[in-house]
Amino acid sequence: MKTYILFMGLGISLGLFFLTAPATVTFESKESKTFAEGPVFNRIRFIPGWKRDIWIMAQSHLGLHAEFKNWNKLAIVVDKSQSPTVATFYQLKQDGKMELSTQPLPYKARCFACHADGPRAIRWNHESEAIVPNALESAALTVWNLRIKIYGHVSSQAGTTFQDGEPFRAEQPVYKRPLGIATCERCHSATGLRNALSLEHLGTALFLVRSGYMPPFPFQLTAQERTALELIR
Ligand code: HEC
Numbered sequence: 001m002k003t004y005i006l007f008m009g010l011g012i013s014l015g016l017f018f019l020t021a022p023a024t025v026t027f028e029s030k031e032s033k034t035f036a037e038g039p040v041f042n043r044i045r046f047i048p049g050w051k052r053d054i055w056i057m058a059q060s061h062l063g064l065h066a067e068f069k070n071w072n073k074l075a076i077v078v079d080k081s082q083s084p085t086v087a088t089f090y091q092l093k094q095d096g097k098m099e100l101s102t103q104p105l106p107y108k109a110r111c112f113a114c115h116a117d118g119p120r121a122i123r124w125n126h127e128s129e130a131i132v133p134n135a136l137e138s139a140a141l142t143v144w145n146l147r148i149k150i151y152g153h154v155s156s157q158a159g160t161t162f163q164d165g166e167p168f169r170a171e172q173p174v175y176k177r178p179l180g181i182a183t184c185e186r187c188h189s190a191t192g193l194r195n196a197l198s199l200e201h202l203g204t205a206l207f208l209v210r211s212g213y214m215p216p217f218p219f220q221l222t223a224q225e226r227t228a229l230e231l232i233r
């Protein structure tokens with residue numbers, strides 16, 4: 001009887017969560033900054049599916065109040081029917097709609113430099129002066145981050161190729177050199193929990209290490225590894 005009531009309670013809370021879950025969440029990114037180190041605002045929508053999930057993100061480098069149809073629009077399509085899971089990346093036409101449009105554009109940034117393993121965990125600035133997600137939105141972000149983590153080892157791929165714009169990933173061979181930090185390779189490797197990291201990912205790696213997110217507790221970098229990471233720059 002007790003278990004029954006417990007499950008019913010759980011069911012009701014889950015149901016309420018999905019009924020009231022926000023469709024999109026807007027926040028100030030902790031990691032992304034403008035060239036002048038100013039805030040970058042992101043609005044994310046998650047569209048789960050049986051075979052593929054779609055992540056749409058609109059991004060403003062021009063402040064929170066820039067007209068929404070001028071926000072950059074990006075998408076990641078995660079194909080869960082392949083093994084390993086494949087994520088394809090798109091730069092979309094800006095139209096103010098949080099949907100997958102059919103008109104991809106040349107990339108404005110090298111997606112692979114930050115997205116070594118499909119969608120990235122969302123980290124928002126809790127002290128933002130402009131916008132902080134409310135309790136319900138924070139709960140949605142937490143659920144989305146769990147989803148992102150559970151994808152595990154993902155292969156990031158270009159969804160389109162154009163002559164102009166930025167390439168999806170760096171073409172110079174030096175960027176393909178492994179990052180070569182043993183503690184990180186316990187999880188980030190060709191056969192690991194997460195995809196391998198190379199020199200192309202150094203910027204993101206340094207941000208995550210300096211902010212204390214990587215390596216996750218209880219793993220620790222040795223003093224030598226820490227020096228090596230800072231010296232590769
Ligand atoms: C400078 C690093 C950087 C680059 C370059 C970058 N992203 Fe991201 N992206 C992020 C981070 C970090 C997040 C997670 C949100 C946050 O914490 O701000 C993210 C989130 C996203 C999301 C929302 C789903 C998720 O992963 O959480 C989409 C969609 C996305 N990026 C698409 C792209 C596409 C397409 C490109 C290439 C045109 C790109 N990104 C380039 C850093 C980057």
Ligand code: HEC
Pocket residue numbers: 114115116117119120121149181183184185186187188193194195197201204205206208209213214215216219221
């Ligand atoms: C115990 C396993 C583990 C170890 C060890 C680890 N990571 Fe991660 N790393 C993760 C997981 C899980 C994620 C995705 C979720 C997140 O961002 O929190 C991640 C995300 C990342 C990302 C973003 C690309 C991606 O895979 O989503 C980078 C870059 C990264 N880690 C760098 C490092 C570096 C550098 C080290 C070593 C200092 C390290 N990690 C050690 C588990 C690990």
